[in-house]
Amino acid sequence: MNVDWAEERSPTGNAALCRMFLGFRVSLQEYIKSTEFIDMKPQPIVFQELGNNLSGIFDRVVQRHEIFSVEKAPGQTVVMLDADEYAGLLETLYLLSNPENAARLQEGMAQHRTGQVKEIDVTAYLD
Structure with a gap:
């Protein structure tokens, strides 16, 4: 992915934010490909079809x-x-906007993929 291209077109000109977003985007794409995840590809419809079947489409959404x-x-x-x-x-997006938090989340996903997991009882942490 070309970071320079994105930096040039960044509305804020914030290179670090651009790099973080591009890193997030690549990581999210890899995550979606590697998991049983809902199909995130939007189904294209024309405006008239939406108008003719708004209730049915709304229910599907x-x-x-x-x-x-x-x-x-x-x-x-x-x-x-x-x-x-x-x-x-x-x-x-909010959780990944902090580079340290994003790194911890990436590490956790990597640990999960390699089976480095431990079950814990979370009842004590619930309200």
């Missing part, structure tokens, strides 16, 4: 966590996804 890419006109596209999925993505 909420109940089955499907993601839709809705195009009204060229260059006018929105993505529909469940609010909990959106909140999870924002939380993930």
Whole structure:
């Protein structure tokens, strides 16, 4: 991935943030490929189809966590996804925005992949 290209186009010009985001993006793509994860590729539909079947598509988004890419006109596209999925993505971005925290999470995922896990009783930590 070309970090220089991203830095040039960064709205803030923040090179460190750009590098962190690109690292996160690559790591997330690898994570998605390596796990049994929901299909994150949006299903494309046109605006008219959404209008004709809004209730059914809404139910698929909420109940089955499907993601839709809705195009009204060229260059006018929105993505529909469940609010909990959106909140999870924002939380993930927040957690990975701190390089030290991101490194700990990466280390934890690597340990999990290699079977270095230990079960603990978390009942004492619950409210």
